[in-house]
Amino acid sequence: MIIVIQCTDQIGLVAAISALLAEKKMNITAMQEHVDNVEKLFFMRLEVDGATVDHSIYKDLEQILPKGALIKINPGTAKKIVVLVTKEYHCLADILIRNHFNTLSAAVQCVVGNHIVLKDICDRFDIPFHYVPFEGDAVDFENRLLNTVESYEFDYLVLAKFMRILSGGFVERFSRRIINIHHSFLPAFAGASPYRQAYERGVKLIGATAHYVTNELDEGPIIAQQIIPAGHSFTVADMVKAGQEIETAVLARALKLVFDDRVFVFKNKTVVLE
Amino acid sequence: MIIVIQCTDQIGLVAAISALLAEKKMNITAMQEHVDNVEKLFFMRLEVDGATVDHSIYKDLEQILPKGALIKINPGTAKKIVVLVTKEYHCLADILIRNHFNTLSAAVQCVVGNHIVLKDICDRFDIPFHYVPFEGDAVDFENRLLNTVESYEFDYLVLAKFMRILSGGFVERFSRRIINIHHSFLPAFAGASPYRQAYERGVKLIGATAHYVTNELDEGPIIAQQIIPAGHSFTVADMVKAGQEIETAVLARALKLVFDDRVFVFKNKTVVLE
Amino acid sequence: MIIVIQCTDQIGLVAAISALLAEKKMNITAMQEHVDNVEKLFFMRLEVDGATVDHSIYKDLEQILPKGALIKINPGTAKKIVVLVTKEYHCLADILIRNHFNTLSAAVQCVVGNHIVLKDICDRFDIPFHYVPFEGDAVDFENRLLNTVESYEFDYLVLAKFMRILSGGFVERFSRRIINIHHSFLPAFAGASPYRQAYERGVKLIGATAHYVTNELDEGPIIAQQIIPAGHSFTVADMVKAGQEIETAVLARALKLVFDDRVFVFKNKTVVLE
Amino acid sequence: MIIVIQCTDQIGLVAAISALLAEKKMNITAMQEHVDNVEKLFFMRLEVDGATVDHSIYKDLEQILPKGALIKINPGTAKKIVVLVTKEYHCLADILIRNHFNTLSAAVQCVVGNHIVLKDICDRFDIPFHYVPFEGDAVDFENRLLNTVESYEFDYLVLAKFMRILSGGFVERFSRRIINIHHSFLPAFAGASPYRQAYERGVKLIGATAHYVTNELDEGPIIAQQIIPAGHSFTVADMVKAGQEIETAVLARALKLVFDDRVFVFKNKTVVLE
Incomplete structure (x- = not known):
């Protein structure tokens, strides 16, 4: 069982929390903490x-924190996760393999693509694939996307090289629950064609960069780079x-960190307790 | 002896050049080439x-290229190099050590500082230090800087954490001869206080980044990152x-590459032949 | 089309080869060479x-080299490759994905396992899986393995976490055609349980390390680390x-290098031309 | 002020220690702990x-631990440190620079060399240099070395590319107080000429590797690699x-970790709390 706590700092927090758990005879097998002094x-x-x-721990923690x-x-x-994709297979295939094993x-729970090419790989792993093409206008597309996505219960939406920009409304609906992989070292080369930009700049x-999605394009809290x-x-x-290769590795690492409850968000940053 | 060649590509260049050297009985001990196909x-x-x-090689090369x-x-x-510094010692000390050995x-040839604190370390290595404080206006400062610098013969100006921005006129006077170390992974966090920016962004x-200095701040051709x-x-x-630590290492590496004639500039990029 | 050449060095080789290709109007799109001066x-x-x-090039090269x-x-x-596995899925799954796309x-061509657990993932990609359990003695096992493997035509045998040691006879039969991934930074921790060894040593x-397999366990030419x-x-x-994670990445990289004819073997080393 | 504690683990240690400090109104500005469960x-x-x-803390800690x-x-x-060197300047120069700033x-405290070439760089930083040439036999040499070293008070002996092997007696006299930089990725290529060995092996x-020196050559607890x-x-x-370059960087990092009391030794390993 994992307990995560985020609160304003005060002297004696570690002592109080660890004393509480000791009193309840709960055996701590791993503990990491961080204080942001600023x-x-x-x-x-x-x-x-x-x-x-001891399940009364929640209430007891509330009292001392x-x-x-x-x-x-x-x-x-x-x-539980839903994965959004376009055409590129590498991140999705890696997720499907890790999911399978x-x-x-x-x-x-399912994969949703605005192109159909990745249906085959999902079929091979018995994962439902929904084809939601970009047709009509952006509002119409997003409504269909939303309907599809919300027909599942899920904790996180993973954008595994999903090449459509989501509206502010969509993003807010799943606040801090959407994770994206951006193919550059943010904040360098945000927006479209980062490799083209990198090439032109001669880096x-x-x-x-894997990050939470917020209303500002490629500006959300960074999880891993x-x-x-x-x-x-x-x-x-x-x-x-x-x-x-690096997109696949960074997204895999970020997802593992998030799903293992190691990532905390504050302001526009993350704390990652490993 | 090192020969470097940069020209428009055409079929048979390698054959022609290596045949020429073979004919002249010049013994090639290392050769690297690159073609930019774009x-x-x-x-x-x-x-x-x-x-x-055979010193007639220059003329012969001109004819076949x-x-x-x-x-x-x-x-x-x-x-021959002149080093410009402000207050931070790490890059300068590293250069002085490598120079000494x-x-x-x-x-x-000499070190020029707009603060005086690094005079001592230069004295210890018997390297002339010139104190050119920022006083009066920017034009006045730059004139004094220019006079000091130009009292030496040099191939390159190295900005080893020199925290003053040079004017376009100054930069153009030493085109492709000024090398700077910028304390961020450009193009992220150009300009002032890159670590502050990086901290705020939560990277x-x-x-x-070591780069040639051009008129556009932190926009010159990148040599090493x-x-x-x-x-x-x-x-x-x-x-x-x-x-x-990383600034010191990146600048040292970039300088070695430039001084060994391994860096070629075209458009706003570099080719580095190692 | 790829041409690879390995021979004793002599002055003028590059000139001669490039002149030959120019004469035959063969258009070189990429060229890398290396001279080992020792x-x-x-x-x-x-x-x-x-x-x-021009297909007469082979003969012409023979004459000038x-x-x-x-x-x-x-x-x-x-x-064409045959993959040998035991129980771990990570390297195999990565190969199957890259193969599929x-x-x-x-x-x-097929996968051969001394355990059956990885049959399912092969089935999902329509790749034949052969179960060759370790039964009887080592000689018997290897004979059955050999029969299975040789029922296919192949260029390389890839040991993707195959946890059985192959005999000298087997290895020699496929000299420089067997590639293994060893889970340590060779030559540290050769042999069994490298992670256990690494743990004990406190590294x-x-x-x-991906390497060609030779008669000496974990001593073959290293391709990538x-x-x-x-x-x-x-x-x-x-x-x-x-x-x-790193085993998967290193093996993938080594295989790509070998299959793209970028790896040359001499003495107990490799030259990798990228 | 830094407090380091190493003891057998038991439930409630963190709670007890942090409660003790809270009681004494001692303000913890940073805390890292690690439990080795094995x-x-x-x-x-x-x-x-x-x-x-509150200086009574030592006694109080003794009671609760x-x-x-x-x-x-x-x-x-x-x-306080004494640095032993032979001929290579890079690690020593880096230490002298960091010491100076x-x-x-x-x-x-001083530098001791079995060659004299590095005296000049020490002089430039006003650091005493003692020349203790290898003459006579190993016992004689080590006695003279010991006399020189022990004429200073010091916490650590740093072997900054000191190319003589110290006897068991010498090492034991300064148990866990001698730090060496070995120019290979230990345990690969222990002993003499590691780069030659690496070259032969084709890595x-x-x-x-920076490590504490023990009686077994290149086998001591590893601090950084x-x-x-x-x-x-x-x-x-x-x-x-x-x-x-890497020797310099690794030794610098290891020394900083040790001198900041971040390195704990147990069995033949280290725990590094950063």
């Missing part, structure tokens, strides 16, 4: 031996190919 | 056994400290 | 526009899990 | 606001040159 915020993640859990504390007690079961800490490294070298011999196509 | 440009770097050099070809024949002696492929990696992880626990001060 | 060996890889290929030169002219079609530069980085950090908090199980 | 060991590092320190607990209370002043968390990455790529074009000399 914002005076306290973040904690606890793993507790499930057999020793500062007002407005965010407390989540997570039974450690797989998160139960190493994702999540269960893929020596290219990157990928990574880079690889890109020498002068790289064409745009070479960058795209090389970039796919 | 711009149809050819880049080559040759190391030739000095004992076998396309019009407008850039040919440089470099005896392999140390470049002859591993920089360059000879530091997971911070970087450093590198990054290091910066977790949520990093304050701005932590980023500054961690960043200094 | 062993006096010359390595070259050429990509030639297929439409311009030193005796004993190795020349391979490769039409650029996919290599035609980005492997190879075509998987701060763990790695993976990579590492990831492994802090004091890593248990052996954590190392295994983290290691799987 | 060895049942507890490690903790606390930074406490110096103004709030398990028997045999290791408690160190460190005023945060610079460690007070970023090492240590104060260099694709080379590394450096790092690697860099080394392609087929690297000669042994290229590896040496590239390796020097």
